[in-house]
Amino acid sequence: xxxxxxxxxxxxxxxxxxxxxxxxxxxxxxxxxxxxxxxxxxxxxxxxxxxxxxxxxxxxxxxxxxxxxxxxxxxxxxxxxxxxxxxxxxxxxxxxxxxxxxxxxxxxxxxxxxxxxxxxxxxxxxxxxxxxxxxxxxxxxxxxxxxxxxxxxxxxxxxxxxxxxxxxxxxxxxxxxxxxxxxxxxxxxxxxxxxxxxxxxxxxxxxxxxxxx
Numbered sequence: 001x002x003x004x005x006x007x008x009x010x011x012x013x014x015x016x017x018x019x020x021x022x023x024x025x026x027x028x029x030x031x032x033x034x035x036x037x038x039x040x041x042x043x044x045x046x047x048x049x050x051x052x053x054x055x056x057x058x059x060x061x062x063x064x065x066x067x068x069x070x071x072x073x074x075x076x077x078x079x080x081x082x083x084x085x086x087x088x089x090x091x092x093x094x095x096x097x098x099x100x101x102x103x104x105x106x107x108x109x110x111x112x113x114x115x116x117x118x119x120x121x122x123x124x125x126x127x128x129x130x131x132x133x134x135x136x137x138x139x140x141x142x143x144x145x146x147x148x149x150x151x152x153x154x155x156x157x158x159x160x161x162x163x164x165x166x167x168x169x170x171x172x173x174x175x176x177x178x179x180x181x182x183x184x185x186x187x188x189x190x191x192x193x194x195x196x197x198x199x200x201x202x203x204x205x206x207x208x209x210x211x212x213x
Contacts (some may be wrong), residue, residue, distance in 0.1 A: 045072050048182045069175040080174070087167060094156065101149050112139045 047068040074080045115135045122128035 011097055042183060044185070045178055047072060048120050048178070065179075066171055069178050070171040073174055073178075087163065091160075094160065098153065098156070101146075101153070105146060105149075108142060112142075149153075 047065060074084055112135065115130075119128055119132050119135065122131060
């Protein structure tokens, strides 16, 4: 039965596939663009400027640092801003487009579930079997009539998963150069740690001397 409707939404499936290819191309371009060594020096992102943020980030109170860095990039990068709008519009339209069928289908499935439950309370075995065959046949017919809808919903679900994966990957690859530059430009000196280590050795020697005296 699946192939009966395949030609009717093949064009829509191809459009979704092309959109995915375009998104992947943008994703790959962003990776190469972000890691380019020829880019001029840029200001440290605000999300990384808070000198007291270490405790907040380690405890999770500072939020998702990848997300914060990415949102800063979005405000400064027109192509990312446009992409985010397209993704937001797409996700909003997804709910609007699927709600009508989901509501319709939920009522139909609820009816069949209730009918099958009621059938179990019919005492006459012959009547019970006859009504069961009637409902089973009607449910099979219904499932056949909405097969096109369910196949399209399966495609939408698959594409939504692909888009979500690419969106997360894009955020990471776009923000990785920012944290790498921050690491390179803000590496603390080992001098304070070395001084603290020496002080530990000094105090330990003093304590050990006092113990042995």
